[in-house]
Amino acid sequence: MEEKIIERLKSLGWEYDSEADGAILTFEAERGEAYMLSACNLSVLPAVLEGVYIDYVCGSFLRAKLYGGLLSDETAEGIIAKITEGDVTVEYAADKELSTAERLELILKGFLGAENEIIASRRLKW
Numbered sequence: 541m542e543e544k545i546i547e548r549l550k551s552l553g554w555e556y557d558s559e560a561d562g563a564i565l566t567f568e569a570e571r572g573e574a575y576m577l578s579a580c581n582l583s584v585l586p587a588v589l590e591g592v593y594i595d596y597v598c599g600s601f602l603r604a605k606l607y608g609g610l611l612s613d614e615t616a617e618g619i620i621a622k623i624t625e626g627d628v629t630v631e632y633a634a635d636k637e638l639s640t641a642e643r644l645e646l647i648l649k650g651f652l653g654a655e656n657e658i659i660a661s662r663r664l665k666w
Contacts, residue, residue, distance in 0.1 A: 541569070541590075541593075541594070542565070542566075542569065544590075544594055545565065545569060545594050545597050545598060545601075546565075548594050548595070548598050549598055549601065552598065552602075554602070561601070564601060564604050564605070565597070565601055568597050568600040568601045568604060569597050571600065572593060572596045572597045572600055573585060573593065575596075576589060576592075576593060576596070576658060579658050579659075579662065580658060580661045580662045580663060581662060581663045581664070581665050582661070582663055586661055588661060589657065589658065589661055592654045592657045592658060595650075595651045595652075595654065596651060596652060596654065598651055599648050599650075599651025599652040600651075600652065602644070602647075602648060602651070603648050603652070606644050606648070611644060
């Protein structure tokens with residue numbers, strides 16, 4: 541699963557360095573798995589949550605980097621804030637008057653905000 545997480549980070553433009561990023565990624569992967577298993581009351585992560593898990597770990601990893609001051613202003617340049625399909629409108633977060641941290645929070649919300657998908661896999665505790 542770690543390979544898929546690294547691939548996802550690379551697809552987002554992150555240059556993964558195993559020495560610099562390995563410990564943080566491992567911690568966030570373990571924390572993300574524990575969170576999802578606990579939230580769903582499961583002992584094994586179901587395949588249906590694999591994509592949610594990968595995005596959750598990537599979001600947690602990037603948030604750790606953001607809070608550690610390790611993300612640059614260029615990281616947030618191309619973040620899309622709004623998409624409208626009728627009469628096609630694409631609005632970038634950089635077009636708004638947002639700080640770099642606020643722009644990054646927009647994308648991190650998308651990675652970390654999959655509660656509905658997690659809840660759908662929840663099992664009742666007897």
